[in-house]
Amino acid sequence: MEFKTVRGMRDFLPEKARKKKFIEETCKRIFELYGFEPLETPIVEELSLLTKKGSAGAEIEQELYTFEDKAGRALGLRFDLTVPLARVVASNKQLAMPFKRYQIGRVYRYDRPQAKRYREFTQADVDIIGVSSVLAELELIALSYDVIKALGIEAYLTINSRELLESLALASSVKEEQLAECFRAMDKAEKLGWAAVEKELEEKGINTELLDIVKKNDLNAAEEKIKERKLSTKGLEEIKELMGYLKAQQLSRFVKVDLALARGLDYYTGIVMEIKIASGPSIGGGGRYDKLIGLYSGRELAATGISFGVDRILDTIEDKLPGETKTKVFVTAVSKELTMQALELTQNIRKLGINAEFDLMQRNISKNLEYANKKGIPYAIILGPRELQAKQFKLKNMESGKECLIGLDELEKLREIL
Amino acid sequence: MEFKTVRGMRDFLPEKARKKKFIEETCKRIFELYGFEPLETPIVEELSLLTKKGSAGAEIEQELYTFEDKAGRALGLRFDLTVPLARVVASNKQLAMPFKRYQIGRVYRYDRPQAKRYREFTQADVDIIGVSSVLAELELIALSYDVIKALGIEAYLTINSRELLESLALASSVKEEQLAECFRAMDKAEKLGWAAVEKELEEKGINTELLDIVKKNDLNAAEEKIKERKLSTKGLEEIKELMGYLKAQQLSRFVKVDLALARGLDYYTGIVMEIKIASGPSIGGGGRYDKLIGLYSGRELAATGISFGVDRILDTIEDKLPGETKTKVFVTAVSKELTMQALELTQNIRKLGINAEFDLMQRNISKNLEYANKKGIPYAIILGPRELQAKQFKLKNMESGKECLIGLDELEKLREIL
The missing domain is CATH 3.40.50.800 (Anticodon-binding domain)
Incomplete structure (x- = not known):
């Protein structure tokens, strides 16, 4: 009998392991340069934490590795590093604010394994807790720029705002209770194409008018429509404020607004971000989740973060990374x-x-x-x-x-x- | 509802996380100093790998976290880093020998949680595959000395030989098929005391005569008894050869022979080792497992390794470790x-x-x-x-x-x- 790795998981033999470590160590160095502190949480969490309503959403629940321990506890393997962070912040009231932590660790999703998609993968996360202004997003973007520069990657960052998207969706006759589902569908556009998204929305009885403006990425049209219906312009103003800061910091060439960016997880509340290789896939993403910590403690705290996909980066730039032995x-x-x-x-x-x-x-x-x-x-x-x-x-x-x-x-x- | 960490697992808040990272980075530095290369394997493995007969033994099987994925695969969380290494070596026949790898990662055992015992803990392992001489053990011991010195720990290393113990047990009327059980019982002496070990052996119908020599740690009496019965002295000779090398390397003050050292896992075949804090518990251990790789491939390969218990080290010397922020x-x-x-x-x-x-x-x-x-x-x-x-x-x-x-x-x- 030949023993293999479990489907969707892989070994990193020395050369590849060295390249993976190079990515992780580069992330760590830049994270510490920005004053982030390490935090480590278990890989195994209570299932009730991982499936808490209002947190990640229904799709993630279907992708969970769940099991019972010998005492009958319902457990699961973490699917990201954000929900465990929210648990830590909710239950450690003594933490000084802002709490800026990084964590580099493995997460698990029972996804259909495809080329370059794994069921066990490593994320490198930075999060800022306690800051509600877009200075937090600005810092995350400046840091992201430094990470990709240090790794020698050609990439750019797209931003959008869940609040802006929400106003736009409501202005386009999407019902309040359909919003989460609508954004989850939109998030699949890159993978499945807009036709598939439109079809999914139609099947779910969600108005698709929104897609016209989104697909064209027309910020002026969006603003007009939101103002016409007298809906909240908060999301729009935050995007503008952030773009102003980015310009002052000479980072505006690195960042593009993309109205199509939704990010699948339910917990996002404000600005969302995605880092994309110039000619290809997303290598990271994140956003603001001001309500998540409140879910676990009743104490709401502003929060935003970004996550780098270590495996995705490795698979994309493997040839360029230093893989030689450290033995001299x-x-x-x-x-x-x-x-x-x-x-x-x-x-x-x-x-x-x-x-x-x-x-x-x-x-x-x-x-x-x-x-x-x-x-x-x-x-x-x-x-x-x-x-x-x-x-x-x-x-x-x-x-x-x-x-x-x-x-x-x-x-x-x-x-x-x- | 308050969410907590799962029983037996813990968070590392920044100060503690920095101390843990200091231990891990010190291990990594010394491992690379000795020419070890990184290897990373998944945390989730096929259950059949983890429970393979002849590998870790029955006690570990009772401590496994096991589950099924959605396709009905029987899986488990790894309980050590040695069995996954054996799988990698068994299925990658192209690896140049000797294969010297390190891995620092989390492992899982559903143990009764006690003070300073965790169900999720981190091990820092180095292993040498393909070397049958005691030069491999010598290198692991020299490396262990450097690790504990770099961490500022007062510790010593005990060694014994499974082969010596086997000869001694057979000479003391323990039956061939009782050996594994006998050593598993002996391994609990430090935790439960010799009286409990004696009782367990008696209950299992295992002759306890062996314990007289073991408890006294009388190497001469052991040699006499083995020679008297004309049993194999290979274990004894290896210990002597190793002690000779250690003397030449000025390491003999760091190392003591301890006939009571058995190490619980079934896969050990030759010299076994344990690192102990001067006034307290074991902070690491390992030994030779020349038959383990053959179990997974039919291709036998000499192998030996040592594992540092990162959590045990952290809990023991936490006060002395640098925990200050790296923000300047x-x-x-x-x-x-x-x-x-x-x-x-x-x-x-x-x-x-x-x-x-x-x-x-x-x-x-x-x-x-x-x-x-x-x-x-x-x-x-x-x-x-x-x-x-x-x-x-x-x-x-x-x-x-x-x-x-x-x-x-x-x-x-x-x-x-x-």
């Missing part, structure tokens, strides 16, 4: 009699903070060089009896093949060479 | 009119690679200083109209209260001060 040198002795001396040399190199691998299999030199080469280790050290007698060892550049001799008492030299 | 400076304007200038200053500070938080809530100075103080941010920058006119800003040391003026064009100075 492979140390081997020409004969077994010199094992202890080679080992001592290796330990002394490690004391300098240089990542070194030692020949544990006691193979011959050609086998060892072949192995070091296959692993992409840039240097090899060969210790032979003659060199040892002269208190030296041979350092070989694996790429150029060049060799030089270094004294056992000049190990510091390695710091510069390696 | 909090930037605030004295009035809302200066928001954009303060924001620009913040972004320029971040461009220098200095972690900076900006006043997103637009509060007054005293509230902001109170917040920065509560969060332990060491410096505050205050931007006022007079300073701005002089192209300067005020930098305040939050601990001493001392203030100084810095020019907007001398930002580089901050690199030295912060």
Whole structure:
């Protein structure tokens, strides 16, 4: 019997794991640059938390991994990092506001597995709790710009406002109670096309007039229609305020308003955002969810956040990411009699903070060089009896093949060479 | 309704999360120093993998979190990182040997939750595949010494050999088919005491004569008894060979032979190890499992590894770990009119690679200083109209209260001060 990974999940062998870690570490560095603090929550949560009405919505519920533990507790694997954050904030009233946390962790959705869609995937999230002004969105966008720049990705960010979309939908005769369903349908436009969205809306008895303005992305027409019906212009004003800030921060070229952007989750209340690769898919997204924390505690708190899809980024720019080994040198002795001396040399190199691998299999030199080469280790050290007698060892550049001799008492030299 | 973490699992709020990350990053650094490569595997595995006969053993099976997905697949949450590693090695025949991988990840055991025992916990594992000599154990021990030194822990490492224990047990009239059960019982000695172990062995009809030598930790008596019955001395010889290497590497003071060490998992075949805090509990352990990979592929491969218990380390030395924020400076304007200038200053500070938080809530100075103080941010920058006119800003040391003026064009100075 051959054992495999579970359908929709995958292993990351070293080269891929290094690339994944590079993305995660880049996110972490930028998150900390902006003053975000780490938070870690369990992967397993109470099912009642994950399915709380008003939180993520019906579609997510269908995608949950759920189970009972031996005491009969109804549990589930988290589907995002936002709902657990809301639980933490709701139950830790001592947290100083604003509470800015990051979390990089795995989440689970029982989705139909397709190319580049996984049932276990990693999200890198930043969220700001306690700030109701669009300064929070501005910070998230500036941070997103720095993340994609640091990763070397060509991407842009689209924004929209759930409030704006709500006013527009109401002005287009969508009923109040149909709004969530309407936005969930719209969110599938990119995947399924507008015809499919229109069909879904029709089937659900939702007026499709809204789609005309949305598809054309005509902000002026939207404003006109909302004002005509005397509906709330709050969403529109927030978008304008944010765009003003973005301009002042020289970020407006990075950001586009897109009236078609809805984001599927029910918990969004204000500005929503999505990060898109220039020629392709979404690699992250988020938005404002001012009502979510109140759902779990009765204490409403302004909140907004953005989530980077680590797997999506990895799959999109894998070729460009650094995947080489961090091991700098492979140390081997020409004969077994010199094992202890080679080992001592290796330990002394490690004391300098240089990542070194030692020949544990006691193979011959050609086998060892072949192995070091296959692993992409840039240097090899060969210790032979003659060199040892002269208190030296041979350092070989694996790429150029060049060799030089270094004294056992000049190990510091390695710091510069390696 | 108040939502809580699931029983046996916990949140790590920022200060604790930083300490946990410090442990994980220290492990990672030392693992890479020794040439280990990262590997990541899913948390969810096929149940048949986790319960494979001959692998972990019956006790672990009782502690599994198991469930079915919507397609009726029998799944489980991994209980360690070794079994998934064995699966990866079994099914990736192209891996160059030795395969030295590390993985830091969460595992799940439905244990009775007690003080300092969790149902979700983090392990930091290193394993060496393909090396049958005790050079592999030597490397794991040298690495363990470096990890505990880097963490500032006073600890020592105990070793024993399953083969030695097996010979000794057979010499003490334990039957071949009782060995696994006998070692599982012995493994509980530290938790439950020797009387309980003796009782369990008696109940199971296992001869208890073995315990005399084990409790006394008398290696000479063990050797005598094994030789007397003409049983295999391979385990004994390996221990001696390893101790010789350790002496040559000046590591023998860190390591003690302990005949009572059995380690509960069935998959161990040779030398087993445990890392213990000077005055307390085990913070890690491991050993040789030369038959485990063969269980999943029919291709036997020598293997040995060690696992650090991140939660156990955290709970034991929490007070000594660095938990302060990585944010270096909090930037605030004295009035809302200066928001954009303060924001620009913040972004320029971040461009220098200095972690900076900006006043997103637009509060007054005293509230902001109170917040920065509560969060332990060491410096505050205050931007006022007079300073701005002089192209300067005020930098305040939050601990001493001392203030100084810095020019907007001398930002580089901050690199030295912060």
